[in-house]
Amino acid sequence: MPFTTRRRHHAPATTTTTTTARPYRRSIFARREPRVVHHQKRKPTLKDKVSGALTRLKGSLTRRPGVKAAGTRRMRGTDGRGSHRRRRFL
Template sequence: MPFTTRRRPATTTTTTARPYRRSIFARRQPRVVHHHQQRKPTLKDKVTGALTRLKGSLTGRPGVKVSPV
């Protein structure tokens, strides 16, 4: 081997698998509901619920914070 070429040491690279992260806007698989039909909550539903909880916290009314079932 000529002296101008240099051998690199053998290195091994290991990769770690990262868990799959889903965006909040990604569609999920439909839930299996056997007793009654439920609709999937939209982003509007989530924002409305968060604002309602905030309103209940600010006004000091815990009954407003509780989400109806």
């Protein structure tokens, strides 16, 4: 392969899990390990990014902070989509 051409490859799709260590609320002298809390996050698509950006713009222009925050959550994949399971047969 000549040095003027480059190989193009895609990086493998990896996901990371976001966790937060929260200590127990106990007395000063009690020693316990902190709990690890798992935060659900999905990988946003390009459609989610564009839709969230437009929603954020709409929330900014109409001065509605809740709409703006919803757009931010959609862009970051923390809006909770895909977390609600439905029954299949009933």
